[in-house]
Amino acid sequence: MQSPTWRDPVTAADRVLLQIQQAIVEGQIAPGSKISEPELAKKYDLSRAPLREALARLERCHLIERTPNAGARVVKLSVAGLLSLYELRETLEGLACRLAAQHMTDDEIAQVQQLLDQHLSTQRVREGESYYQEAGDVDFHYRVILGSKNPYLINLLCDELYFLVRMYRVQLGMNGPRVSRAFDEHKAIINAIANRDGELADLLMRRHIGASRRNIEQHFKQQGN
């Protein structure tokens, strides 16, 4: 899926950003490990200038943390961090729904409904294909977020928080048991938006994400991390 918010990588910094992003999200570069500029520059065969540009953007989406004169480290995953992230998402995507109910065109809404029907049919083939499920889930949330028409909100969710959410999902294996219910919840949300009931859409989305959050909370009960 190509996002409407990403540009295709025209510059060397763009390309190496995508590679490192993927490497971090998938855990090929271990959480907490130090980022060595000379090492990565050699590995990806470019100079440190575009690499540092990429690092600046990685910091922007919270995948690394930099300290002056000391370099960058990949973020460490923690339950507390994950919960903080979901706290934010809950509220932000709720807002996105409320705004989407105001600003989405009937056409855009119809497209999302059609999208969900497609997901339903392809899912009916057989469940357990959690990859497609994830893609579909991401796609739905993206559409709603874009539907909010609020540029700051869109940038925030799609560019800054998205990769971190993905990193947690991939590395902590959060494709949980809430696979079948998600479709119904998505359906209910888009229906509320179609009825221009922003308040309800907001509530349903917060409940939708909140359920995931509580799911995680329970899963990690009394465990260090």
Place this chain on the structure above:
Amino acid sequence: MQSPTWRDPVTAADRVLLQIQQAIVEGQIAPGSKISEPELAKKYDLSRAPLREALARLERCHLIERTPNAGARVVKLSVAGLLSLYELRETLEGLACRLAAQHMTDDEIAQVQQLLDQHLSTQRVREGESYYQEAGDVDFHYRVILGSKNPYLINLLCDELYFLVRMYRVQLGMNGPRVSRAFDEHKAIINAIANRDGELADLLMRRHIGASRRNIEQHFKQQGN
């Protein structure tokens, strides 16, 4: 006021960032105008490397917009943009209040209450000192945001959105008529937090910021910008 979220500028990029930030916020570099790297490098007497680092961070807080191979421009202010920004703030600071009611210590709450009393007494001296008023307002909001203890939320509001809000305030002269009411509203909010009533604090903060937003909406009714 020095924010707990900012580090003191140890590097050349840090220093020039602060200077350009201020220049943009105060309009010394006109909105919409192009950023010339060679020009600025000469003006601030450093090479383009730290300057580009600074530009990357300026993009992060939405003060400039960059396009590949074409350079950076200072953001243009628009009523639509301002409203989008306030939409976000309304929800985010509401969330901050809800979380602050959960996570602030009694001590921290007492400090904020004490802070408000100080503001009240210094304001009683005479009104119209909107600069101190603004500083006090910022200070209050900061404390609550930090009280949320959510690192993503804190980073978002204090580092990414703060300067843009400030830029709008300074350049559109938004130190409006809502000076005296603000104190009472602040007081009500911190009281709700003190009572651990997160829901009420959330509501009051949203109303507090929403009032400003509607104030702006009305002020710019049927005007292009």
Place this chain on the structure above:
DNA sequence: TTGCATGATATTGTCGACAATTTAAATTGA
């Protein structure tokens, strides 16, 4: 005159090297 192609100019992106700072190792003293 208008629109498009061509070339000159300026700007951004990238590179390799040096300076400043941090980190690790080695040395000294108790």
Place this chain on the structure above:
DNA sequence: TCAATTTAAATTGTCGACAATATCATGCAA
């Protein structure tokens, strides 16, 4: 042996120059 201090190595921050791209001016054709 251990702690503190000094020295050495490695890493980050900064610089100036070159390459790639875009912008603007000029000229040409319709």
